[in-house]
Amino acid sequence: MAKQQKALYRVISKIRASLDLETIFRTATKETCKLLGVERIAVYRFSEDWGGEFIGDCEFAEVGWDDLETLGKNTIWNDTHLQENQGGRYRNNENLVVADVYAAGLSQCHLEILEQFHIRAYATAPIFIGQKLWGVLAAYQHSQSHEWQDLEVQFLSQVATQLGFAVKQAELLGQTEQKAADLRAANEQQQILLNSIAEIRESLDLDTLFQTTVREVRRIMNADRVGIFKFDEGSDCQSGEFVAEDILPEFNPAIAVKVRDPCFAERYAAHYQQGRIQVISDVFKAGFKVCHLEILEQFQIKAKIVVHLIKGNRLWGLLCINQCGHPRHWKLAEVQFVKQLAAQFSVALNHAELLAQSRSQAEQLTQAIQALQQSNEKLEALTNLDALTQVGNRRFFDEVLEKEWLRLRRMQNHLSLILFDIDNFKSYNDRYGHPSGDECLIQVARASQRVLQRPADVLARYGGEEFAVILPETDGEGAIRVAKQIQDAIKQLEIPNAGLWEDRPFVTVSLGIVSEIPAEEKSVGGLIDRADAALYEAKAKGRDTWVCDGGDRREPRWITSDSSDKDRHRD
Template sequence: MNNRKIPYILATLCRPIINKISKLLGLPTIDYLQAQLHQKTEQLEQISAHQKAIYRVISKIRASLDLETIFRTTTKETCRLLGVERVSVYRFSEDWGGQFLGDFEFTEPGWDNCGKLGKNTIWNDSYLQKHQGGRYRHNETFVVEDIYTAGLSQCHAEILEQFQIRAFATAPIFVKQKLWGILAAYQHSRPNNWQISEVKFLTQVSAQLGMALQQAEQLAELEQKAKSLRETGQQQIILLNLISAIRESLDFDTLCQTTIKEVRKTLQCDRVGLFRFDLDSNYCYGEFVAESVLPIYDSALLKKVKDYCFGEKYAIHYQHGSIQVLTDIYNAGLKDCHIQVLEEFQIRAQIIVPLMNGSKLWGLLCIHQCENTREWSKNEIRFVKQLAAQFSIALQNSHLLAQTRSQAEELSQALDALQEANDKLENLARLDSLTQVPNRRYFDEFLDLEWKRLVREKQYLSLIMFDIDHFKLYNDFYGHQAGDQCLVKIAKTAKEIVKRPVDLLARYGGEEFAVILPNTGQSGACVVAEQIKSAINNLGIPHGRTEKQIVTLSLGIATQIPSVYQTPQKLILEADQALYQAKQQGRDYCMHFRTIEKDADY
């Protein structure tokens, strides 16, 4: 007989006797203890499965930035995990009414045509409108096992009956601090005894949906801003290049001074001035902004001129290119008011030519003869007209230059904003928003690149996977906000250990982190893992639900020389198995997956 079977046979034969003795002594029998053990085992297995389901759903939510994918995945997973017949998403409007979003609903077969629910049905609940979200505004859930025994108001029950709803559980969805909507689980066919764990699961999922909505909205805003900035930048660059290619830009002051000096020098006249209109005055006001004049005559510079007749009668003619040539102001048939203005500036003869800025009358080029009359030759008149035309072109160039400089500055600001937006987009895509270390997506990209590089170099690659021991108990005991703070502290501390630029610390998911160590063998990886474990222990983060009374880590290590015949997933699997073995050893433990004969430097 097999010796190992003897204790089992003896225990079987003695069980009735031991049970009788236990009853006489008032102690639990072996059968009772075994039944209790079996029940507890089943409960623990259910809790473990529930937690795995929660992390699976949350991981799927965080793995996507597309809202439709997030909601479809969430409602489907939630519906099946809770064992209900429908999961819907209700979104509030500005007046606290709202509608069910049909595109985001999941319904079990047989109930997809139940009423109108899920077909973008508008459901304006007067209570929610009056109280601006009611209980949901205070982050409360609403759970009803049976609408006929829950004491609901008559109108509320009638609405639920209309959609054949018998039981429901709802949880609010917040985006930042604002109530966005409701995640609702419905049972049509029968009442439902909602478990605390189910309601908690629904609440956790709704919280993750809020975070996903916030992230998606921020991403959409950044993408829209980046698109707008790119379009603006392209337009401004085209404008800048076009103007630079076909226009010769001139400084306005230099343009004015060069013009008046060259005209007076060429025509040998007494004064040349540039008169600019105040455009808001309808050409009735203006002043001389540049002047070249003989010293014996009064300066007209910056003197204000008011001439209502000009604005009413003459401006339109200059607008169309007319010029004025006067040999003697006293023989030109001018009105007395006009002669008074000319006498104020000691003018006896003049040529007045319009200056245009594009299609608008900007001002006048004024050539004055002050001491006596003057017969202006055709060549002189032609010269002045040609010069005025060139000045108008240069004036427009000058204005375009000013605009171009302003646009160039705006372009520079736009490009800076675009770069900032791109940086934010890159960080959003690579960093975990809570811990500010690389996220799962960037971990996958980095590991794939290092794997391919080390395949060529035939060097070691090590991976450390670690997570927080009893983190669910920590969250349950201290709250999720404290749990988030704990994750941040651990990420920050581990980051201080992983110092090499070639290494990467990433949040793998939930409370699990990963460290990629290129060109590092078993001993080097073990050193880093022990340093991380010790550093977290030294933090002394209180954890009253564990034997050690502080937060600890379990770590799994895997080391390989990458091969073209394998994939990085194998390394992840080995590290994960090592982490599992570390947990089996009692946690607060480092476990390496295999023994390596030759080490790379660390």
Template sequence: MNPNEINHSWKLDTGSQQSYFCRKKTKINQFYRGERKYFSQKTSLALIGLFLQGLISLGFHYHLYSSEPKEMIQSLMNWVLFLILIGWITYQVNRMDYRRSQTEESNPLELEQNYQEGRDQNSQPQEWLYQAILSAPNPIMLHAEDGEVVQINECWAEITGYTVAELPTLSAWMERFTSPEPLPSVKNPVGYSRLPHIFQEYVITNSHGHLRVWEWSSLRLGKLGDGRNLLLSTVVDITENRPTETPVQQSNEQLQLSLLQWTAELTQANDGLQEELQRRQQTTSELHQVSERLKQLLRSSPAVIFSCQPQPNYKITFISDNVKTLLGYDVATFLREEDIWHNYVPDEDQDQWRDAFIQLLATGTHIHEARFLHAQGNWCWLQLEMRLVKDGGGNPAEIVGYFVDITDRKQAEMQLLTTQNRLKTVIETVGSGITLSDKQGNFYIFNSKITEITGYTLEEAQSHVNFLGLLYPNPEAYKKAQDQLKFVALMGSIFNIETTIQTKNGQSKTLLLSTVMMQDQQNPLFLSTFQDITPLKRAEKALCQLIVQEHLVWEITHQIRQSLNLDDILNTTVTEVQQLLECDQVLIYRIFPNRQGKIIAETNLDESLKHRRSQAPLIPLECYKNFSRGRMRVINNINHDPINSGLLKVLKHWGIYSAIMVPLFEQNQLWGLLIIYQDQGLRHWLQWEATLLRQISEQVGIALQQSQLYQQTQYQARRAQTLNHVIQVIRQSLDLDTIFSTAVAEIVTLLRVDRACILQHFPQKQQWQEVASYSYSPYATPPILPSIQPLNRLETDDFNVPNSQEIQHLTGISGSWLPIPLRVGSQVWGCLGLLKHQHLRGWKESEIELTCAIADQLAIAIQQSELYQELQVANQQLKRLATVDGLTQVANRRRFDEYLAQEWQRLQREHADLALILCDIDYFKQYNDYYGHPAGDTCLKQVAQTLEDLLQRPADLVARYGGEEFAIILPNTNREGAIYIAQQIQGAILQLQLPHADSIVSQWLTLSLGVTYTIPSTLTSVSDLIAAADQALYQAKQQGRARYCVQEI
């Protein structure tokens, strides 16, 4: 048989297999010398008994081997030598077990290694016995007491024809016997009775089908690893010797009787020894159980125990078995490595390990966390706690400790650190200032944006006792800020509150504040966001200033136009401008064609300066040309700004140090200068001030032209009165269509021309378009197409010179045209044209002047109308910004509250139905977390647009009610209508098929809707309607979302 086929661990005596480590861990009484001598005697008697039993058995069967004395003696000698070998091996094994049990206690950390050495020593005698059994010339079987076959030798396999794999148990062998007598009982082997059953005959059928007669004998050999008795059985084939058996058997029985008494005595002594051995086996078994329990605890423990030398390489001297589970290495690998703390750690951690051992040697204890190479090739994190053991002389003797795997904890810490870094990045890159603080003023979050807004760093904010007082130095503002914090502590949050703070450099900023209170271990924290809306406020202020400027310009213009007297116009101009700009002085300087001039209007006239100012030097030619081109001059400081030397001389002559000089024109000719200045200190002029003065100068120029026109046309009183009538009619309306139709009708009536029209010019298209026309008689109307007729642009340096060919091309008829440009500011808006087609004659100077005057008024009306339209657009834009949600472009919460209250009052008067639907996007937070906030914003826009498109009636309103909530107001809608709209909303949202992978209810984005309705009355209120809709929405969420519920008030 092949020795490698053995599948059982067996031993001659259980005591020899007990772990040296386990015996040393359990305290047992040692044998005394007398007990040792007794044990030796008992062992000798047992061996003699074993030898005699084998000899007797051999004597019973000598006739089976040969009938010749020589052959019988040879066989007998073989058996004797075999039994002597078995007895000697058994004795040696028991003796080694006994010596090992008497060994003195040693270092606990060496017990496991000693056990391994003991086990290796025990294996040698067992191997000898095993080889002896396999090479025996007789058939031998090793089997357990319950019948399980452990091993058979080659001789057994040859005479039977079967192997262990074919017949694994004695019961399987029993099936091969044909004799009615059974196999010998496995519970009655040698060692279990005083007089063992030596042999028994029975007939067996071998693998070739032949009947054979066997004699079977058994002997107890030891115990298996699981505690069962191990038996050695042998058989003798006596088929051929059956006829001559009787004489020999009688002789054997006689010999057996003579030896029976002595064998019984030896057996009794052996039984005593067996009882002693059984007691030792029981003690050893208990020690083995304790050892196995300790090993099991070590294997299941997350901590690996180790010891190492206190030398530079710190070689491992002991390590527990669970290192295989933790790191994947065998114990032998650690014990074999000379420098494991260097070979199995990363290069970059070498210094840390070296410092750890140095600190351990210095302090005696150390806890270290570092990476270690796993058997699978990856790095794992270990936490080691080590202690230095010293000998009696205080010198380092050994290092003991344990380590555990903290890789999961380290990965969790890394993930936490990554999450914290991401959160920090978000907090730092968001466009708003973010703080997290407590009532004591300790800041836990203070991002860079808040530093940018306030100018204070986190250290400055932490070090100051009252940081809130820095931001609100004004007592009233500070009290208001404290009241807001109290409100947050009471209500939990405030949103979008405007507040004004003072920054570190003293600058005031307007912020949009939102604060939410959070609980952190009974310590309330305040999470606040600050958005700097100072530029927005400046824009609002600039828009308001623009509106105010336009109004002021209109007021000044109105005051100027209260009189056509030149002196009144000029005095009114300087007075109004001084009040508007709050400057020291305002004057109007008249410039004549020879560049000489004089001051003709001035505020706060100082008589001491009147003579000096009347003798002012000439305006430099270069400056005169610039003023003639319409360029204004802004001077903040005459000592620092680059100024023409001649102009500097004039300014110093007048005592001006800071000024704005705006040219005044009359009929495109430089008429004079409007000068606003400071004579007491310097002033930095603002852009809007210069722009306002430009507009006022244009109005003053118009007023000058009107004054000149008034002086020149006094002799034409009737026409002037008519003209004033036309002007008053124009001023009564800001509607251009009304103004244009009235103007052309009055011109035709006043001047008795055949036709008057107003054409608007579109520079982008290079086209003219007729916007109004009037004819004296119907038949005189030229054949102009009723639709917009594209015409070439008419350009000429002198609009007083008519171009008959162009006009004929324009109208399709012959005649004399007078085109007058309509200028708005510096741009040509269009043209006022007059037609005389009865006689080709020129135009009178008075007609041209009157037409130009009307054209100027039309230009003013156009400008006023445009300003009014711009104002209306600005107002509408402001109103829209105040009522529209910036993200979704639907009505915001403010518009929702206003409109719901408005419709409630209206429908209460009409006793009509009013329905309200609240919509909430299901699992929108998960949507944001999964797809990101940009995708969430896009989702909100799509949902809002879908709701807008779904509602057909103008009275219906969609509003953004909250973060992911929308509200729909449905006037004149009953219960059925509201449910129908809710169903339509659900269908429309599903048709969008917006993916929502993190939703529990659907793979697509869904809505939960709360529907309510009522007829407004004095018994209910708007809040009741909102509460009912909110309750219905809550029911829809509780029932699983992606549905609607209806709640009646």
């Protein structure tokens, strides 16, 4: 049992060492195949219709069976029973074990598929991502039947569970990386946009531009009214209103008066869109329809010049120069002036729109940068945190320990390390179930984290039910104090463990402690090995205790929880 658990921890550590799905699956299949001693391991993924396929390049077969037709390479294998039952027994987290396909009472069509790949015996375990059935981890024997042992099936199931955790973590990382890439692309696009409008005048304000234009044009043209008319959005040029006007006081104002003129949309809009200018010396001799003429009379218009205002590629509005007291013969120079003015005004309209867009884009760019920073922070946290317990993961532990080792070697100060794990956790899992086991790990992590008071102290999940505490600038006595506090804090949780320990009804931990001043001739690996050996000694002494490696001699001298204070201070 201990050998199998150690093998499982090794497989899990290798799986957790990568966040790339392809690498995770290749590692899992290869290591599981070797450890179980079977002839092939493969990963099968369900599709939306509960059919599925074997994931390409994510299987491992022993020599002699790797030349058979490959299960991977995205081989489709739709099981009608699984499709009809939407995953069948796997949805209930049940394994399937067949010692001999010819003695299992399988249907002929199923047997033919198995024979295609020379499968004689198989064991399968479901892979869950959260509550969702994702796929199956399968072990196959080709050469002969195989009586699957409980430990083999249990090992396969445990690897499948870890694959589920790894897939979920890798998918979250992939999503975060994709969001970060999208935000970076948006950042580049926004910067190009900002550069392209850098020459637009920042002071360009449409309201000011409108009022200045109508006032100056009426003055220069000596007209009775000059107005800017804007069509309503979505009206197809049938309705709108004057948004700016300068008029002599004796005539009726047109500002903000709603105008609806279907005749204009029908007869004139298309011409203005094409760039034509309307120059009318006498509206009563121009042949207007009655509907249009009534609108002109409403505003006392006797003569007019009307020029299109284009925004983008659509007719935005009109620049109107009106003579209200009498008809007027417009000079060619006046018409050319209005035409040129309208062209510049259209440019200003587009500049103003670009300016508004640039401000909006600038806000979006700021938001994108903030979102990118948040995504990067989440990504960094994701790569450093254990998904279940939310403390540091093995990757984070390795980085911090190496960094502190080098720092304290320069400072010639103590570095202490505590390794501890939950006693009889395998039995706890078997008795209470994996969900309760996960909750136990979470509570142990939280309680241990509360013990650590200094920002420099680090708690990490070392693997499985094993945790590690890095204590910079802490000698052996200080490390022992922290270990005792962790041991007491976990006991105070009073997590039930009835029937698994005599006279110990609650979950306990065993701890291995080591402390030394880093030196050139020593290594981080040696520090870990000594802490691991101390933990092993604590287990050997009956668990629910701590052991400290009390010296740097080749043969370690243990300081244990039952040692006297005198022993503790002895060289």
